[in-house]
Structures are given as structure tokens and as C-alpha cells.
Amino acid sequence: MRGAPFLDELRQWLPSNDELVRPLIALATLTPEGYPDTRHVLLSEFTDEGFFFHTDARSRKIEELTSSPRASFSIAWPQLGRQLSVVADVEAASAVEAAAVYQRRSYYLQVLAWLNDDAYTALALPERQRIWAEFEAEHPFGTLTPPPTWAGALLRPRRVTFWHGRPDAASQRTEYTLTPDGSWLTTVLPG
Numbered sequence: 001m002r003g004a005p006f007l008d009e010l011r012q013w014l015p016s017n018d019e020l021v022r023p024l025i026a027l028a029t030l031t032p033e034g035y036p037d038t039r040h041v042l043l044s045e046f047t048d049e050g051f052f053f054h055t056d057a058r059s060r061k062i063e064e065l066t067s068s069p070r071a072s073f074s075i076a077w078p079q080l081g082r083q084l085s086v087v088a089d090v091e092a093a094s095a096v097e098a099a100a101v102y103q104r105r106s107y108y109l110q111v112l113a114w115l116n117d118d119a120y121t122a123l124a125l126p127e128r129q130r131i132w133a134e135f136e137a138e139h140p141f142g143t144l145t146p147p148p149t150w151a152g153a154l155l156r157p158r159r160v161t162f163w164h165g166r167p168d169a170a171s172q173r174t175e176y177t178l179t180p181d182g183s184w185l186t187t188v189l190p191g
């Protein structure tokens with residue numbers, strides 16, 4: 001989305017990439033049967049290329065994206081009268097990008113990325129707590145690198161919609177649609 005007409009507005013709405021607290025997006029992928037499948041994930045960062053989230057390579061969302069590399073997400077700030085909705089093509093993020101994001105994650109989330117699998121989750125809570133504490137003792141803050149299962153996804157937008165609410169007139173959307181020649185078509189729509 002290099003040179004896209006909405007980049008300035010995105011920068012105003014989203015926190016900068018180095019801020020620790022990340023926005024939460026409702027991310028939809030498609031099941032093999034074609035049903036939308038939605039869950040919340042952290043929006044790790046956005047760049048001229050698009051929007052990135054990170055997850056476990058063994059997760060259902062990655063399985064779904066592998067067979068159908070399309071997604072959408074939405075995020076709203078009701079108090080500010082804002083909603084951002086994006087429809088995108090998806091590809092794997094580079095290992096370099098994913099590793100950089102991992103280093104910016106909190107220590108808790110770094111540990112989680114190593115331990116959060118089927119085998120661990122099947123254990124009783126005292127056992128999970130013991131393993132967690134042992135792992136932390138063996139891998140103090142600042143020493144962790146991403147596990148092999150750490151995966152990043154890049155959402156390259158095809159449609160970006162800014163919803164503007166206001167108390168003194170009807171809400172309105174400004175929508176940007178990617179055209180075949182690579183330019184962005186701007187449309188103003190009712191909210």
C-alpha cells in the first residue's frame with residue numbers, strides 16, 4: 001500500500017509499531033467449507049506493505065489461510081467514533097520481520113509462544129504452572145528467540161474502510177478500493 005491515499009489517516013488511528021500495547025483486531029479467515037471464522041489477534045504492526053499479525057504456525061487460522069489466503073479484519077474505537085475495516089490477500093511474513101516482532105513482544109507473550117501447544121494445554125494446572133516457572137527460570141527475560149512455530153502473516157489490503165461517527169450528523173465511511181492498475185479508488189458511503 002505504498003503511496004496509498006489513506007496512510008496518513010492510518011498513522012493517526014493506529015499506534016506506532018514500537019508501542020508495546022498493540023491494538024486488538026477481529027480477524028476473519030475462511031473454513032474449508034467457506035464459513036467465516038473469527039477470532040481476536042494483536043495487530044503487530046503495519047508498514048507500506050500492509051498489516052501484520054503473528055501466531056502459531058500450527059494454528060487453525062494458519063491452516064485456513066494456507067488453503068484460502070484471504071482475510072478481513074475490523075477494529076473499532078466507539079468513543080472516538082472510529083471503525084477501521086480491511087479486506088486483504090494474505091501471505092507469510094518474512095522470518096526477519098517475524099523475529100523483530102517477537103523481540104518487541106512482552107516477556108509473557110514470548111514464553112507463551114514457546115509453551116502454548118496441545119500437549120501443554122492437556123496437563124493439569126499445577127503441572128502447567130510448574131513447567132511455566134521452570135521455563136522462565138531457564139530462559140530469563142532478554143534471552144528468548146522465537147520458537148520454530150512462530151509465524152507472521154502479512155495482510156495486503158484490497159479494501160480499506162474508515163467509518164467516521166459524529167454526534168451532530170450521520171456517520172459516514174470513506175472507502176479505498178485497490179483497482180487492477182494498482183491505484184486506489186476513493187468512495188464516500190453512508191455509515
Ligand SMILES: Cc1cc2nc3c(=O)[nH]c(=O)nc-3n(C[C@H](O)[C@H](O)[C@H](O)COP(=O)(O)O)c2cc1C
Nearest residue numbers: 024039040041042043053054055056059060061062
Ligand atoms: C486479547 C487477546 C489477544 C490475542 N492475541 C493473539 C495473537 O496476537 N495471536 C494469536 O495467534 N492469538 C491471539 N489470541 C488468541 C486467539 O484469539 C485465538 O484463540 C487463537 O489464536 C486460536 O485461534 P485459531 O484456532 O482460530 O487459530 C488472542 C486472544 C485474545 C483474547
